[in-house]
Amino acid sequence: MRRNKQDIIFDMLTAVQSKGGFILPTHLLYKSNLSHAKMKDYLDELMTKNVLIYMTDKGKQKIKMTEKGFKFLQSLRKLREFTEAFGI
């Protein structure tokens, strides 16, 4: 089934959360099942909105989910639950 923008962002944020809030860009690329170009587009948008930020850990660049990101993921989860339950 084709994923919409909301599904893709949900999958990306869930992938970051499942790794404790920090993830390597290559792992995110693999887990979110996107092309490099597409992932960059989504990452740019999420970075602009301060949902995700770049950070350096032991010399490696990682992607970190912000407090706003965790709240946003929680809202997305509710939205998905509402959409699925009410078949919208």
Place this chain on the structure above:
Amino acid sequence: MVSVIINNPEWFLRIDIIFAAISILVSLIISLVSLRTWFVVKSLRYLGFAIAFAGLGFSFLTRMIANLIPGPETLFIGYGLHIGCTILALLTLFIVANKIENARVVLLLYLITLPLIFFSDSYFMSFYITTTLITALLALTYLQNALRVKGFNAICVFLAFLLLFLAHLQFLLSGFRGLNMFFISASIIQLLAFLVFLFAIIKVLRS
């Protein structure tokens, strides 16, 4: 010509007003959640869903006012609006739930249904036959949704639509001679349906 026939017993009118108030509240909550989702997602489906539940709430409000202020005019306008809003709301729910996006099909559904009821000789029978059919199809749609999603909330929503169908079937039966007590059981089942909706939406909001 619309002819208004009311089958609820006199003593039940006040109870019916309380039932309607609860249904209005639940419809408003679901409508507001959907409207808030529409502001985030900008998908017309959520707006349609919000309008449908707001329409259901409004339909209960008009019936409640008609029961509160008795009189031939308020009864005629109140129940007339109740019929129109209920049909429009249920049809909109059917269109959203079945993801019908062809504008001509949507227009056809509205154009066929409403005039048929308002120009029929018996508003009661044509209204409840239509709502029974739509709610039966809605229950079927939500059964398929519950089987696909396999979530507790989706099962609750299916159960609510199934109860709504059973309620409308009994409203229809109450129109037959000697069966008007079905009106009370139908009203109770309809209230139960809205309470299940309330339970499902609370579960969603607390997830």
